[in-house]
Amino acid sequence: MIEVDATSEVIAIDVGGTFTKAARIDVRGVARSFAMVPTPVAEGPEAILELAVSLARSLETPNVIGVGVVVPGIVDSSKGVARYSANLGWRDWPLRDLMEERLLHRVNLGHDVMAAGETEMRTGAGIENGLVVVIGTGIASVTVLNGEVVKGAQGMAGELGHVVVRNQGALCRCGNRGCLEAYASTGALPLRFRDLGGGDADAESIVRELSSDSFAQEVWSQAIDCLATALAMVVSILDPGKIVIAGGLSLAGEALTTPLSASLNSKLLWRASPPIELSHYQQHAGVVGAAMQFYRTVGLNDFSTWSPGLKG
Ligand SMILES: [Zn+2]
Structure with a gap:
């Protein structure tokens, strides 16, 4: 022991x-x-x-x-x-x-x-009912319901990245088309940016160029729309008290949360959207x-x- x-x-x-x-x-x-x-x-x-x-x-x-x-x-x-x-x-x-x-x-x-x-749920003020979305090279989420992490029958709950948000959309690494991960992950943003004709750039520099580069703006607004589409589904089904964004893309800060909140609101006209917060971690x-x-x-x-x- x-x-x-x-x-x-x-x-x-x-x-x-x-x-x-x-x-x-x-x-x-x-x-x-x-x-x-x-x-x-x-x-x-x-x-x-x-x-x-x-x-x-x-x-x-x-x-x-x-x-x-x-x-x-x-x-x-x-x-x-x-x-x-x-x-x-x-x-x-x-x-x-x-x-x-x-x-x-x-x-x-x-x-x-x-x-x-678990980090978001158990530290600080904690989360009793909420959704933690980790956006990095891939995208996945954790649902906390009544203070418990939802694992699912095979421990595979939370694969938010492979929710289809665009019919016949971009090819995802899972083999499917139109997955959220193919639009809004730090791995996908550079691919979408290059496809549009923006050239080579990583996710960080795409976010940095948002005020001046129209390709960056287009890729970003597509990513935001796809994220909001996926989140609207989750909110409709599970009614989380808040949504916490963690992972590399959370470093984008308000450039992410402000348009994402607005887009989520626009897709949930029949109810108030839960607040979207950045992970302290x-x-x-x-x-x-x-x-x-x-x-x-x-x-x-x-x-x-x-x-x-x-x-x-
Ligand atoms: Zn996929």
Whole structure:
């Protein structure tokens, strides 16, 4: 049994489709030694494993009691297996055991968006009924109903990115056409921008050019409209109290939330829309959630004193 005391720390790693983030997070939720490095997606699962292991080693201290890792796609947390990720190119990858062998620490493997949802739900003021939407290389969501994360029959709830918002629309990585992810993710924005004739630009620079570039404006308003279409469906069915946007695209701030709120309002004329807020953790909700999930495996369950934001 792992003993937790006031000095305990957990190494938390969030393996994303573009960047891998890591930090050492103590029992009060204070993060130290935050690191963010590109994920070697093209080099395959072994290279991603090696990166996670070397990041964990670089964060080691005598106070570390374990490692929390979160990944995208389909994850079997109980068996510690990353079942499938279109972005990271693995199938049935026993990531937990592979990391435990190398690090000689207990490792907990979780789902990145579930972890981000838990972060928003359990820290600070928390969420009793709401929707957390994580927009990064892909798009996924977590529904919190009556204080519980909705997992679904196969643990696959929340694939908001693959809700079809345009009939016969742009090709998505899942093989379908017209998915939200093919229009509004940080992975899709550069593709749509290039298709329009805007040239090469990443999502960050597209947002930066919104005041002056008509291609950027067109791509952005299409992304906003698609997001609002998907959110209107969720609001109609689940009636969330608020919508929290996390992930890389949340860095766009009011350039995202202001038009998105207006567009959602325009699609829900028969009712008031829930407020749309930015995550206090922005793109760090996953890494904080990775630590939280590990602490939960050793009996720590109250995170109400963890304050929003990544400190240290
Ligand atoms: Zn799709």
